[in-house]
Amino acid sequence: MRTRRAPAPGTCGGSAYRDPLTGPNRGTTSVPARPARAYQDRTLAAMRHGSIPGTHGRVRPLILLGDPLLRTACEDVTEFGPELAELVEDMFATMYAAEGVGLAANQIGVGLRVFVYDCPDDDDVRHVGHVVNPRLVEADGVVLRGPEGCLSLPGLEAGTERYDHAVVEGRALTGEPVTVHGTGWFARCLQHECDHLDGGVYADRLTGWRRRRHLRQVARASWSG
Numbered sequence: 452m453r454t455r456r457a458p459a460p461g462t463c464g465g466s467a468y469r470d471p472l473t474g475p476n477r478g479t480t481s482v483p484a485r486p487a488r489a490y491q492d493r494t495l496a497a498m499r500h501g502s503i504p505g506t507h508g509r510v511r512p513l514i515l516l517g518d519p520l521l522r523t524a525c526e527d528v529t530e531f532g533p534e535l536a537e538l539v540e541d542m543f544a545t546m547y548a549a550e551g552v553g554l555a556a557n558q559i560g561v562g563l564r565v566f567v568y569d570c571p572d573d574d575d576v577r578h579v580g581h582v583v584n585p586r587l588v589e590a591d592g593v594v595l596r597g598p599e600g601c602l603s604l605p606g607l608e609a610g611t612e613r614y615d616h617a618v619v620e621g622r623a624l625t626g627e628p629v630t631v632h633g634t635g636w637f638a639r640c641l642q643h644e645c646d647h648l649d650g651g652v653y654a655d656r657l658t659g660w661r662r663r664r665h666l667r668q669v670a671r672a673s674w675s676g
């Protein structure tokens with residue numbers, strides 16, 4: 452999933468972007484054009500020190516909407532070995548290079564059920580991790596429509612409805628069971644990445660005029676075939 456930007460006029464459900472590391476922006480003119488920059492700089496510094504994943508990964512080309520790989524449901528991982536660790540490392544490197552907050556394996560052309568994330572929630576708590584063979588076991592709470600973008604649909608976003616709370620169960624690289632709880636923006640990220648692994652994208656959830664407008668924007672996008 453793409454880094455959050457300030458909501459476009461006319462969208463609802465989103466709040467002004469708050470930098471997850473430096474606190475909320477105050478005033479009405481302080482929302483930066485590239486709100487993720489401070490976050491990104493801090494992330495790159497941490498990568499150089501090897502304290503977060505992705506340091507040794509290879510940035511792989513992103514699969515964009517229109518490629519059948521993005522529309523194919525992924526398969527469960529059965530081998531928890533060094534190749535899986537390398538995949539996760541490459542996914543982190545690719546996500547950071549693209550300034551995303553989440554990435555699913557099929558977005559780099561690998562049809563396995565794996566996603567990675569480095570995403571703040573609405574309380575500015577940073578969540579970093581990966582899930583292998585994730586299952587969305589809970590998605591509930593209020594439904595919020597907020598601006599959502601995707602690294603596989605570069606330059607686009609649309610007000611998309613998501614539950615405010617989500618729980619994902621799966622496994623770590625080691626095969627150990629993991630449970631990830633998310634609220635707010637992070638819950639949105641978890642639902643977005645689970646959709647990817649089933650061959651979906653956020654645009655599938657749009658209805659009415661939002662869907663029609665988004666389809667026109669996709670058709671006009673430079674990357675759209």
Ligand SMILES: [Zn+2]
Nearest residue numbers: 452601602603
């Ligand atoms: Zn996405």
